[in-house]
Amino acid sequence: DVKVTQSSRYLVKRTGEKVFLECVQDMDHENMFWYRQDPGLGLRLIYFSYDVKMKEKGDIPEGYSVSREKKERFSLILESASTNQTSMYLCASSLGQNHPGELFFGEGSRLTVL
Amino acid sequence: AQSVAQPEDQVNVAEGNPLTVKCTYSVSGNPYLFWYVQYPNRGLQFLLKYITGDNLVKGSYGFEAEFNKSQTSFHLKKPSALVSDSALYFCAVRTPYGGATNKLIFGTGTLLAVQP
Numbered sequence: 625d626v627k628v629t630q631s632s633r634y635l636v637k638r639t640g641e642k643v644f645l646e647c648v649q650d651m652d653h654e655n656m657f658w659y660r661q662d663p664g665l666g667l668r669l670i671y672f673s674y675d676v677k678m679k680e681k682g683d684i685p686e687g688y689s690v691s692r693e694k695k696e697r698f699s700l701i702l703e704s705a706s707t708n709q710t711s712m713y714l715c716a717s718s719l720g721q722n723h724p725g726e727l728f729f730g731e732g733s734r735l736t737v738l
Numbered sequence: 739a740q741s742v743a744q745p746e747d748q749v750n751v752a753e754g755n756p757l758t759v760k761c762t763y764s765v766s767g768n769p770y771l772f773w774y775v776q777y778p779n780r781g782l783q784f785l786l787k788y789i790t791g792d793n794l795v796k797g798s799y800g801f802e803a804e805f806n807k808s809q810t811s812f813h814l815k816k817p818s819a820l821v822s823d824s825a826l827y828f829c830a831v832r833t834p835y836g837g838a839t840n841k842l843i844f845g846t847g848t849l850l851a852v853q854p
Contacts, residue, residue, distance in 0.1 A: 628781075659844075664747075666828065666846035667782075682841070714781055726772055727842055729781035 627651070630715050630730035637737050643702040645733050647715030654720045656698035657727065658682075658690065661712040670713075673698055674720075705737045740765040742831050744845035751819045752853050759814040759848045761829030771812040772830040772842065773803055782828060788812060799823070819852045826850075 631646040649656065655674050659667040659682075669682030671690040679690050687709060691699045698717075702709055712734050716727040741764045751757045763769055770789055774782040786797025793805045803814045814827060829845040 630781075657842075664846060667844040669841055672841065716782075726784045726787055727782075728784070729774075731781045732779070734779070 628715055628717055628728050628730040630713075630733045632733050633731060635733060635735045637705050637735065639706060639737060641705050641737075643705050643735065643737075645700040645702075645713055645715075645735070647698045647700070647730055648696050649698075649717040649728070650696065651717065651728070652695065653717035653728075654695075655718045656692065657716040657718075658688075658698065658700045659714045659716065660684070661714055661732070667714065670700065702735075705735075707737050709735065710737045711735060740769075740831055740843050742829050742843055742845040744827075744829055744848045746848050747846075748849040748851060750851045750853065753821055754818050757816050757819040757823070757850065757852070759827050759829075759850060761812045761814065761845060762810050763812060763829075763831045764810065765831050770832045771803075771805060772832075773797065773801070773812075773814050774828045774830065774844075775799075776826040776828065776847075778825075785814070785827075819850075821852050821854050824850055824852045 628649045637643050657672040658670040661667050668684050670688050673679045673692040676695050689701045712732050714732050715730040718727045719725045743762045772787045773785040776782045785801050786795050788795045788805045796802045801816050826847045826849050828847050830842045832842045
């Protein structure tokens with residue numbers, strides 16, 4: 625089975641702190657994604673990556689950056705956390721961009737910014 | 739632009755009754771359609787997908803969905819609901835075209851509550 629692991633399930637940070645959310649997948653998937661989930665808004669794509677060192681902005685990239693130095697790892701970075709970034713963050717992976725397959729999700733990281 | 743609509747924020751059904759969770763989509767060309775389920779404080783789990791072929795797709799946990807091209811719908815169904823089916827359900831769509839911008843677009847989710 626595909627496993628997507630998010631290193632932190634729950635985090636509490638202060639405004640202005642730098643926050644790292646780590647995600648690792650073990651199935652050699654090309655694509656990796658970061659979404660945030662908020663009530664009534666569903667899932668919104670922050671960034672995605674279709675190859676090592678490649679990244680593309682999603683629908684809401686402002687205030688976030690990402691890093692993909694290795695194929696299996698995709699990190700989401702909040703350079704200076706703000707209270708409006710309090711949310712559930714979901715990492716996902718999938719096969720290559722021309723493959724019609726589904727996304728595989730991690731368990732999520734619930735971030736609270738005080 | 740592609741989009742997905744889940745018109746019901748919540749669906750209530752009695753255990754043993756059939757359930758339907760609605761989804762409509764807007765996309766250029768033939769869509770790839772997906773259903774996911776999310777239990778409290780967990781990630782999303784894949785239920786089923788429609789890529790091509792038979793309009794009735796069967797998935798995990800006894801769920802199925804019917805692709806209706808004329809109505810641009812992909813409703814999720816189950817003949818007999820269980821209390822354990824209570825969860826948040828997401829519909830998603832993407833286009834079949836390749837490229838780096840080929841993204842999965844999610845609906846806002848429907849909370850299914852099954853009463854014993």
